[in-house]
Amino acid sequence: MTATRVCALSELEQDTARRVEVEGVPIAVVLDSNGEVHAIGDTCTHGDISLSEGFVEGETLECWAHGSAFSLRTGRPLNLPAYEPVPVYVVQIDGDDVLIDPNLKKEV
Numbered sequence: 548m549t550a551t552r553v554c555a556l557s558e559l560e561q562d563t564a565r566r567v568e569v570e571g572v573p574i575a576v577v578l579d580s581n582g583e584v585h586a587i588g589d590t591c592t593h594g595d596i597s598l599s600e601g602f603v604e605g606e607t608l609e610c611w612a613h614g615s616a617f618s619l620r621t622g623r624p625l626n627l628p629a630y631e632p633v634p635v636y637v638v639q640i641d642g643d644d645v646l647i648d649p650n651l652k653k654e655v
């Protein structure tokens with residue numbers, strides 16, 4: 548499998564999550580305030596909620612439904628009610644292109 552272009556880097560708003568789908572896999576892409584791009588599974592592990600509709604706080608993405616904040620680095624929820632992590636994907640930047648392979652998860 549190869550990485551797929553999901554959006555332009557210049558399209559990403561800082562501290563705002565953007566939902567993309569690659570090969571049917573929903574992924575939340577986040578440009579953090581340090582200029583680093585993260586990609587984590589978009590579906591909250593507590594319920595069928597899109598995390599990209601939530602809030603970016605530092606290096607976390609918080610689910611709007613019940614407040615679990617997931618680490619953008621490890622995918623782990625930092626507080627209940629969610630207790631299972633979401634996957635974290637490797638992000639490649641090529642010029643202005645943001646590329647993700649949903650089969651290429653980060654070892655965390």
Ligand code: FES
Pocket residue numbers: 591592593594595596610611612613614615628629
């Ligand atoms: S659905 Fe996300 S914390 Fe409950």
